Structures are given as structure tokens and as C-alpha cells.
Amino acid sequence: MPDFAPFADPFDLTGVPRLTKVEAARTVSDDCFAALSALKSLEDATAAFKAAVIELRYCATHAEDTALGLDLWQNTLSAMSCRAEIAAVLTVSEGQAGELMEHLATLIRNLPATFTSLRDGAISWGHAVVIADKSLTLRSSGIPEAAITAYEQTLLGKAGCTLCSFRDKARRLRERTQPESITTRTKVAYEQRRIEVQRVHDGMSWLSLYLPAPTVEGIWDQCTFIAKNAQRPSEARNLT
Secondary structure (H helix, E strand, O other): OOOOOOOOOOOOOOOOOOOOOOOOOHHHHHHHHHHHHHHHHHHHHHHHHHHHHHHHHHHHHHHHHHHHOOHHHHHHHHHHHHHHHHHHHHHOOOOHHHHHHHHHHHHHOOOHHHHHHHHOOOHHHHHHHHHHHHHHHHOOOOHHHHHHHHHHHHHHHHOOOOOOHHHHHHHHHHHHOOOHHHHHHHHHHOOOOOEEEEEOOOOOOEEEOOOOOHHHHHHHHHHHHHHHHHOOOOOOOOOO
């Protein structure tokens, strides 16, 4: 194939175009983008179906417990067993499985529009989790369902952006929707402060702190100050 020039005479547009390397490369590129788009929609739809299966599994456990007349303690053990089984199948921690089940229940039971958008490939799983997480916060604050539905619809209209940007938009919109003052919510959030460790590969781990923003900013500023003062010609490490 020639590199380009689909016509023998570039000014003669009546000739039959010849296949060129440029046209072939552009066709492959277009097909790849179309395939990636289709695969993304398939992944999102698969996430929705997986969510439905997990929720159905939990509902089946609850139905069995009810039929057997289990007491509160037995129900708790049964729910923990269900969560452990799901964690084993998905190869995640039981804590992650529990958080996942909570998000799934919210999506399927309380956010049908979000679940439908996920199933249709209109939004990603990450975007759906953000909506579920923020709506849980609003619902726990006693926000009316009509307001939560309006919050959901507004976020669905803003979902055509990166997950990081979408998370910021969801947070800002939630702040405007909350009836309590920021002082009241901060006091409640303060009780949830914690430290977590995630062990990864090559002998490394991640250490995560969930603390009041001024405390975290102070830690960050102090670390940055120390790192900058350590910069010298003999120091091979970068600021990070």
C-alpha cells in the first residue's frame, strides 16, 4: 500500500480511492476507540449485574433467617457468614465486602435511576459508588427522599467527567443539601476518625489517616517542610 495520496492525481477527485497506510491506520484507530467504548459499557453493565447478584444473595440469606425464626444474635452471625462468603469469592477483605454490600443495597433499593444508568453503561461503577455513598450520608441525616432523589438526578447530569472531579462535585452539592451546619456535621465526623494500614507487595504498605482537615494539613505542611530542608546536591531523593 502507498503511504498516502489516495488519488494518482491529487486534483482529480473522480478517480477511485486506493487503500493507503494512512487510511488503514485511521480505520484501525476508529475501530479501537469504538471497541474501547463498547468494552467500557460492557464493564459497567457487568458491575450492575454483579451488584444485583450480590444483593439477591443477601436477600436470600435474610429470607432464610426469617423462615427459620432466628434471633438477633443468630441473624448477625448469618449476615457475617454471608459477608465472609462474598469476600472470599471476590477476594477482598470482609470490611470491603461489607461496604460493598451497603452500597449495593442503596443502589438497588433507593437509587433506581443510578442503577439503571450503571446497567446501561451510562456511568461507571466508581461514579455509582460516589452517588450511593453521598446519598447514604444524606439519608442518615434525615433528608427527605424527594431531596435525595433530586440530588441523585443532579449528579447523574454531571457524571460525564473524571471520577476525581465528580467526587468533588458530589461533595459540594451534598454540602448545599445538608440541613445541619458544618459545625454540627464536623462534630459527628470527628467521632469517626481512624487510622488504617493496607499491606501491598514488595514489603511495602499504605498508611491512611482519617482525621480532621486542620490536623492533616498540619502533618502535610510539616512533612513538606522537612523534605524541602533535606534538599541538597548530595540528596538523590526527590521532594515526594
